[in-house]
Amino acid sequence: MTKREFVGHYFWLNRYSYLFAMVLILIVSWLQVEIPRHIQMAIDLLNESSPLAHTTLVGHVQWVIGFALLMTVLRILSRMYALNPGRITEAALKNDLFHRLNRLPTSFHQKFASGRLISIINNDLNGIRLFYGVGFLQLFNIVFALSLTPVWMYRISPVLTLYTAIPISIAFVIFFLGFRKMRVLHVQRLQRLQDLSEQLMNDLSGIDVIKAQNMGEWVQQKTQTINQRLLETTLKIAKIQTFVIPVLDYANHLMKVVILGFGGYMLLRSELSIGQITAFLSYSVLLALPLMHLGRIVTVFQMGMVSIDSVLSILNQDIPSRDTDSEAKPSPLSKGASLQVKNLNYRYAGATIDALSQVSFTLDFGKKLGILGEIGSGKSTLVNCLNHYLEVESGHIFWGDSDMATTPLSHWRKHIRTVTQDPYLFSDSISENVKFGASSRGFESDDSKIDKVLSLSQLGDDLSRFSQGKHTVVGEKGIMLSGGQKQRLSIARALLTPCDLLVFDNVLSAVDYETERQILSGMFERIQGQSVIVVSHRVSALEQMDEILVLKQGQIIARGTHTQLLATSDYYRQTWLLQQHETEVQSA
CATH class of the missing domain: 1.20.1560.10 (ABC transporter type 1, transmembrane domain)
Structure with missing residues (x-):
């Protein structure tokens, strides 16, 4: 213009x-x-x-x-x-x-x-x-x-x-x-x-x-x-x-x-x-x-x-061509499809090496996938490629038969919900932060539904200590809450509205191991019939996964269930033993 x-x-x-x-x-x-x-x-x-x-x-x-x-x-x-x-x-x-x-x-x-x-x-x-x-x-x-x-x-x-x-x-x-x-x-x-x-x-x-x-x-x-x-x-x-x-x-x-x-x-x-x-x-x-x-x-x-x-x-x-007038077009994505990643590579601008290299996996609908890796292994990069925060070339990420590189983001994000380790909270009450965006997705939320997801995210005890309970204003960017409370509140927000694929990117890093287990147990009961990806540096967060991918320097170096990886992957086994020792020290 x-x-x-x-x-x-x-x-x-x-x-x-x-x-x-x-x-x-x-x-x-x-x-x-x-x-x-x-x-x-x-x-x-x-x-x-x-x-x-x-x-x-x-x-x-x-x-x-x-x-x-x-x-x-x-x-x-x-x-x-x-x-x-x-x-x-x-x-x-x-x-x-x-x-x-x-x-x-x-x-x-x-x-x-x-x-x-x-x-x-x-x-x-x-x-x-x-x-x-x-x-x-x-x-x-x-x-x-x-x-x-x-x-x-x-x-x-x-x-x-x-x-x-x-x-x-x-x-x-x-x-x-x-x-x-x-x-x-x-x-x-x-x-x-x-x-x-x-x-x-x-x-x-x-x-x-x-x-x-x-x-x-x-x-x-x-x-x-x-x-x-x-x-x-x-x-x-x-x-x-x-x-x-x-x-x-x-x-x-x-x-x-x-x-x-x-x-x-x-x-x-x-x-x-x-x-x-x-x-x-x-x-x-x-x-x-x-x-x-x-x-x-x-x-x-x-x-x-x-x-x-x-x-x-x-x-x-310029708006990407796939997003032009996407709201007026019917979504080509089907519910209950599988997620397929084929030979995914990604390199940041100015970098000399790939952040991701030849990453491939399939997540069948309703299954749980865990991703383990140290800092800098490419976990968050993979998540950002999946939710298209980062631009990915066609032919690498598919939902069913649909290529995500050519699918409008507005359609794809109706099926996927991502919770990051650094959630953004608005200067409003806890309940309003949980309900954020629910009405725009056609979901009517009431107090009972909000109370349930707050309980599942292990925020119930914390709310009882707040003078106004779930109506407590959290301040700008949630300044009134601790890091763990922010993460649990973001989990409650994600659990409130249904979707096909839930992605949790190291969202439990600020809570202790016992709280982590309680949240995951309640969360998995809540999300029956949904696909889940849990990204973490803790093995304990991934023990209930149907499959676990081990990332190192942007490559998958091992895959399997928790039991299989303990037997076949030295890196996974050493990480598990080290974290088990930390848990025992904390308990003592």
């Missing part, structure tokens, strides 16, 4: 509101140039004492009062219909952006920091709201005012109109040069805001590490440096504005001096009447208002255009 197409699209979205506002503003502009004409005729009748002149004078005054009242009503309506499109566009654009961000691949989010995206959604959308609201309102006002007012002035005196155009023309030249420089500065300012937002997001996310490592002074200095750059750019914009905008005001004052000087001279020569001079001064005021607003509208339009560039950097990102 080009910038012109963007402007046209959202302008067309509000076309009826803009059209009605334009009609109202045109009527208001005509009324406000008619009022001085009636004032002119009324003043010229003051020297006449005939009854007809008195009646006509009263009539002109009545017209002025009527026009003024009508103008007030129409101006209010025009502002409503001209400003509302800004809010409507902002809301529509937020929906478009969120929809796009949710469908963009992981590669995009790796390039764009969250803080920068938040700055675009907040600061840049605010600029676009003003562009479509105040910007177009003032544009219509200026266009109609500059179209009608000079015509009415010219009708009074062509010569005086031409003289008054001289200071305005000079001011326009200075104005143009100043705001051409401001466009570059507005781009820099929004970029500085995005840098500051990104830095603050990083600081807040790592606030615990910053405090623990006593890095506060270093972080503060870095933030101050970015903030200082933003301040310098903002001051440069302010300096230009304080010079350019008053130029228009000075031009307006000079225009009045010209009117009084040359107009007075023409009055002495009886070329103009007092009423005409008064009307001409009134028209100069009407001309001054749009000229004074011109500085604001140019600023708004510049910020709007710069903001549109930032927003287009998101909207113009």
Whole structure:
């Protein structure tokens, strides 16, 4: 989408509101140039004492009062219909952006920091709201005012109109040069805001590490440096504005001096009447208002255009072809199918070796698969390939007969549910965190279902110690909970809604061995008829699996049941013996 197409699209979205506002503003502009004409005729009748002149004078005054009242009503309506499109566009654009961000691949989010995206959604959308609201309102006002007012002035005196155009023309030249420089500065300012937002997001996310490592002074200095750059750019914009905008005001004052000087001279020569001079001064005021607003509208339009560039950097990102219009297409995936991985390889960008190499296995529906491996063995990479957090080439991962590389993610993620070792919790109650996303999958949850999954995840005893039980607010990212409580809460969330494949990626690393066994026992009772993949570095978490894969340096070095691997795999047996010893030490 080009910038012109963007402007046209959202302008067309509000076309009826803009059209009605334009009609109202045109009527208001005509009324406000008619009022001085009636004032002119009324003043010229003051020297006449005939009854007809008195009646006509009263009539002109009545017209002025009527026009003024009508103008007030129409101006209010025009502002409503001209400003509302800004809010409507902002809301529509937020929906478009969120929809796009949710469908963009992981590669995009790796390039764009969250803080920068938040700055675009907040600061840049605010600029676009003003562009479509105040910007177009003032544009219509200026266009109609500059179209009608000079015509009415010219009708009074062509010569005086031409003289008054001289200071305005000079001011326009200075104005143009100043705001051409401001466009570059507005781009820099929004970029500085995005840098500051990104830095603050990083600081807040790592606030615990910053405090623990006593890095506060270093972080503060870095933030101050970015903030200082933003301040310098903002001051440069302010300096230009304080010079350019008053130029228009000075031009307006000079225009009045010209009117009084040359107009007075023409009055002495009886070329103009007092009423005409008064009307001409009134028209100069009407001309001054749009000229004074011109500085604001140019600023708004510049910020709007710069903001549109930032927003287009998101909207113009390509969505994978398999996800285009996927919601409108029926899912090709069948329930109760088997998962097949064939010769899967994956290498991260910039890496020299594969994170996964020739990984192959089959998980029949309803079976339980365990994956064991040390840190860096490729366990999480495999999980991220399965749920398509990482892009995988076609021909490697299948659900039944469907190739996952060509299947829309929205369809695949209706069948798979992944629980990671670092779950994300919202600043809401425990029950609301459990229910998150359930309604969007067509699942109606009630208190009894929530209580059951909380009990299965071994959170029941913890809830009894909370003052508000399951209605306790967990704070941002679950800061009020321990690591183990967060993991168990994420398990409860996954167990609440049914799916075909559950993937647990080392989700029990923060709980003790006994709690781990209780959670797994209850979980396996709950998920009868579902396929399960449990990834762990603990052998005890995998003892009940139908098959276990042992990963080392991205390759499967052994596979089998717990009993078979104890007999055939030295690595598995040594890991099991070591962890058995740790359990005995903990028990003692």
